[in-house]
Amino acid sequence: MDNLWQCNVCGFYQEGGNTCQSCGAAKPLSKAKSPEPYRKPISPPIEKLFLTNKQDAKFLVGKDQRPASLRNTGLGCLLPFLSIFVIAGLFFLGWSVIQLKNHLELNNDGIVTQGRMIDHRIYEDSEGDSYYITYSFVANDQTYSQEQSVSSDLYNRFEAGAPLDIRYLPGNPGKSRIEGEGASPWIPLGFSMCWLSFVMLFLWGAVHQADRNDLLVKKGTLVEGQVVSASSYEDSDNGYSIKLKYSYVSPRDGQTVVRMYDFAARDHKREPLPPQGTPVIILYHSDKHHQVL
Template sequence: VRVEDHMSQEAARAFVEAAHFDGDMRMAVQKYLLSHNANLLVNFARERGYDFSPDEISQAVAAHWDALASPILDNTNVKPIYYWLHPANHDFFAGHRGRPILLHRGWLMWQRMALVVFVASITLGLGVEYGKSYRRYAELRDHGVVTLGRVTTQRIQNDVSAEAMTATTFYITYVFTVEDRSYSHEQAVSSSRYHALSAGQPVEILFSPSDPALTVMDGTNSTQEWYLLGSIAFGIGFIIVAGPTLLQFRRESVYGKRGKFVQGEIRVAQASSAGKDDSQGASTKLEVAFDLPQSERRIHQSINCGFTGLSKNLPPERGRVSILYVDAEHWWVL
């Protein structure tokens, strides 16, 4: 039993020593130092072939982490973190999430990515519909045949929007015959054409010989340009939204690997309402202070967290927070 205990203690020390040269192992130790969750290290280490108990790795970190060259996080001054700017970062330190949320200003990354997907879907959908519209137009333009049909019914449809605005659409249904087979089609028309026709009146029809169901009233064959205009407009919106979002996503991926975890302190936490009541939202301003790794310099800076709803759960002043630090210009409160 003593031999096994000695071997597991050596394994714990070997893991701590190796963590200074392996980025993933180093991050696992930093997570432990900030969360005081030794089981996180035990489970992570077993995947790497190390076997030790929570107490043994805790003792190894306490005894050897600061003594080794270039400590990443000062073990002697670190205390558990109980407040997280974004709750998902607690899951990150507990080992349930692959990467932290770094954006502490404005929308979260997943919200921005959802917007990118939404705008891209609208752009693609409008483009597909315009393509279908143009193919119908080209078929009737190049191969369409004119024949005589007859108006059967007319109807008017009024659609009321959420803004109480009414949109009126005029529809005419007509029938025509091709090779002893009757076809019926309903088509939206202009107000003037609608009122110029009546049930039973003959009307000239343009149809495709290869597919008589593809038909319009003669003189109304056109592409639905609003599909194209809509696709272009949403395409521009996609570029405007997706460009910065994808760049930010790339930066967060890089910074998440390059960054070092340090412990900071909330000096001041203030919420300011955007309107007369809380229903209009509130922004949160935090004053954060922390010591730079391996330096005597201390950063004391204010950050605006935007309209994130943090005002309902403000961090305690003088409360400890975890910070991912890359350099003096790039750091994030987790």
């Protein structure tokens, strides 16, 4: 952080370089005087701090009212995106309920008559073939026909014109099925409920985290800590991350607290890891709710 400087034009903080990465202005000849922070001043010079997000320097000197690492910028895009999955889940749930209702009505009130197979087809797909039979039957002096997905065993047992047992509703013959066939409606119903539960849980988690971030920004205080150890690793996508072990004295009970923080650190990839004892700043609300800046 020894080369950290602030642009006189836009206030952007960056490390090294002679032009501002934000607006392109030239680096000032002398370091701009930092404005008074709106929170309790921190004793380590900001140039000596290890910041997990370098843009948080603006927050620490009072140029920004919210740390960059706690901005809920993704929530506005996430809510419309997740709403699509919620709507799809509700639609599928409604369809599943209708299928279950028809299934139970046929089981409880349906009667069986003899019909005939009039056509058949196979839908070929990379994930497996699907088999369909079209049948007809007579009810209330009227002929009804319907196509139904069936098992391969049933499909191979019958030829066109072969008799089939058909279960239908006397009051509504349009609702019918081949006796003993038909997928269980409980499977799509269970899937749709699991789908909605997962999406709603994910949505709740995103909103809950945003609320926690807001609480930390509004009620949090700055606490000084230090690096205990640090290690880095790269994932399969060449992403660079740091595992930071840090400690601080809890404002609640005066005990030393040691925690781990694993974060994406692309801006630190070409820099040495912070040695033990390097000062850090923590935005603190409780020992279970704080953020290393």
